[in-house]
Amino acid sequence: MRTITLEEHFLADSFKEKMSSIATNAGKGSKTVAANALQAKLSDLGEMRLKDMDAGGIDFQVISHTASSILPSSAEESVRLARAANDQLARAISAHPDRFAGFATLPMLDPKAAAAELERAIHLPGFKGVMINGTTNGRFLDDPSFLPIFERAVALDVPIYLHPAEPPEVVRKAYYSGFDAGVNYALSAAGWGWHSEVGIHVLRLILSGLFDRLPTLQIIIGHMGEMIPFMLARINDRFIDVAKNLQQSVPEYFLQNFYITTSGFFTNPPLLLALQIMGADRIMFSVDYPYSTNEQGRAFLDHVSISPQDKEKISHLNAARVLKLKDA
Numbered sequence: 502m503r504t505i506t507l508e509e510h511f512l513a514d515s516f517k518e519k520m521s522s523i524a525t526n527a528g529k530g531s532k533t534v535a536a537n538a539l540q541a542k543l544s545d546l547g548e549m550r551l552k553d554m555d556a557g558g559i560d561f562q563v564i565s566h567t568a569s570s571i572l573p574s575s576a577e578e579s580v581r582l583a584r585a586a587n588d589q590l591a592r593a594i595s596a597h598p599d600r601f602a603g604f605a606t607l608p609m610l611d612p613k614a615a616a617a618e619l620e621r622a623i624h625l626p627g628f629k630g631v632m633i634n635g636t637t638n639g640r641f642l643d644d645p646s647f648l649p650i651f652e653r654a655v656a657l658d659v660p661i662y663l664h665p666a667e668p669p670e671v672v673r674k675a676y677y678s679g680f681d682a683g684v685n686y687a688l689s690a691a692g693w694g695w696h697s698e699v700g701i702h703v704l705r706l707i708l709s710g711l712f713d714r715l716p717t718l719q720i721i722i723g724h725m726g727e728m729i730p731f732m733l734a735r736i737n738d739r740f741i742d743v744a745k746n747l748q749q750s751v752p753e754y755f756l757q758n759f760y761i762t763t764s765g766f767f768t769n770p771p772l773l774l775a776l777q778i779m780g781a782d783r784i785m786f787s788v789d790y791p792y793s794t795n796e797q798g799r800a801f802l803d804h805v806s807i808s809p810q811d812k813e814k815i816s817h818l819n820a821a822r823v824l825k826l827k828d829a
């Protein structure tokens with residue numbers, strides 16, 4: 502069975518330099534062995550990554566820049582960092598076009614520059630869409646200033662992958678504090694907060710009427726649908742009488758304008774739920790390398806009890822169709 506994965510990350514040299522200058526200025530430098538090993542995997546776009554893919558049964562990765570907690574000091578710096586990251590990824594894809602494709606990273610501090618970088622990046626070798634990480638300066642993407650990015654994605658006919666990121670500080674303080682630092686962080690991030698925030702982000706995009714304005718826009722979200730499939734009937738019940746600005750019901754937009762991936766979710770119940778709610782044409786396999794292992798993802802896919810036809814769609818056919826992958 503062929504496997505294509507879509508939420509696989511790297512850390513660009515441009516961002517790494519910025520991070521190490523921040524760490525040096527703050528007097529921090531020591532990292533755990535596990536953190537160093539993770540950073541080594543994130544930084545590699547060649548031999549180590551391909552070895553991990555071969556060992557874990559992954560044929561093709563669509564690679565994106567990892568969500569970074571560093572804030573560029575200006576819009577100009579954000580453009581410079583994004584361009585350097587996209588150019589670095591393009592070089593790796595050119596070296597391995599049969600194994601890699603990419604989602605571009607955008608300078609979100611300046612939405613017009615982000616739309617321009619989207620267009621530039623899509624013309625680099627192997628770029629098939631973009632990834633956006635969470636809010637920008639506390640603003641969700643339904644803020645009208647971000648519309649040029651969505652319009653450009655539609656004009657270029659490429660999807661946007663909406664990925665979690667650290668919540669704004671006011672949210673962290675109000676919702677994700679009161680325990681020790683490790684627990685606070687897990688609560689705000691992969692233990693709950695990231696996923697609920699992407700779920701809210703999805704609802705805000707739908708409720709803003711974005712998909713009436715841009716009906717062909719396609720958004721990909723990870724983590725088995727970021728809680729939305731589980732909630733969809735109740736969401737419909739609560740919004741059907743109040744979201745009168747919309748031409749369709751919330752579930753209709755979710756089923757027409759969204760794809761979900763399996764990133765980091767490797768148990769049967771949430772996949773079976775997503776299959777019942779969305780059908781096999783809108784679910785795509787992903788691992789979330791290197792934060793999850795390829796072996797874990799592949800073992801889940803190999804053993805899950807779904808029809809062989811659905812498994813082929815989820816493992817590679819949908820991704821090849823949605824991203825127009827020729828080499829995969």
Ligand code: CA
Pocket residue numbers: 508510664764789792
């Ligand atoms: Ca991820």
